[in-house]
Amino acid sequence: MKTLNTLALAVTLAFSSTGFAADAAKDFTQINSKIDAMVTKSFPAGEGQDLSRLKQDETQKTCSVRANQPTGAEASEIIAREKQNIKYPASGNLMGDWKNGEKLTSSGFGMRIGVIAPDPVAKQKGGNGGNCYACHAVSPKEVAAGNMGPSLTGYGKYRGTSAEVVRYTYEKIYNAQAFVACSNMPRIGHNGILTAEQVADITAYLLSPESPVNQ
Ligand code: HEC
Known part of the structure; x- marks a missing residue:
């Protein structure tokens, strides 16, 4: 009798936990659609408000549905797709002008839209920066830095400037997301925030032995 009761309990638990998983998935979809609606509402149409950016592509959809925890197969699919869309400067030179890279790294203009402080249209058209300090420490001289991403201080000093390192840094x-499927780092070149040449300038800023990053 005792064994039967235990069995009944196990069966009940198994069923209720399946029910729980289904409820959680339903809640998640409902919460997600509420969040989508709120986000859409907070970006009114108007000059310089590029609302097409609210539409998610396949990569973003997968990352949202999985709360940035894609399955192994999904991650491989994303990485393969994102690798394919990397473009390079026409000159083929991935190490640009580090001084210009320094300016781009420090500039916070990065296609911000919304009601609080959208970037002026002139700034959005070709005047963007990388907004890197929002998430990374970079130059040892700059103390106001975020820490969502790893510190990039001394980046080139520790890695050197081999062709592999230059290529990885440029592509990253x-x-x-060509490396970390659901990375929190924006796809800066892919999304047209910076041009391929500007990405090469920042690559030089991170890697050049003369750059303040490596002093
Ligand atoms: C919104 C936050 C955010 C912004 C803005 C951002 N990053 Fe990142 N970055 C991250 C995170 C998080 C990681 C770690 C996860 C990963 O590797 O994708 C990272 C990783 C990196 C790496 C890899 C480091 C390594 O050790 O391999 C490099 C290089 C990098 N970022 C450079 C930059 C540069 C340069 C900019 C500005 C043009 C920038 N990031 C802007 C969040 C950000």
């Missing part, structure tokens, strides 16, 4: 900045 151009499209972070």
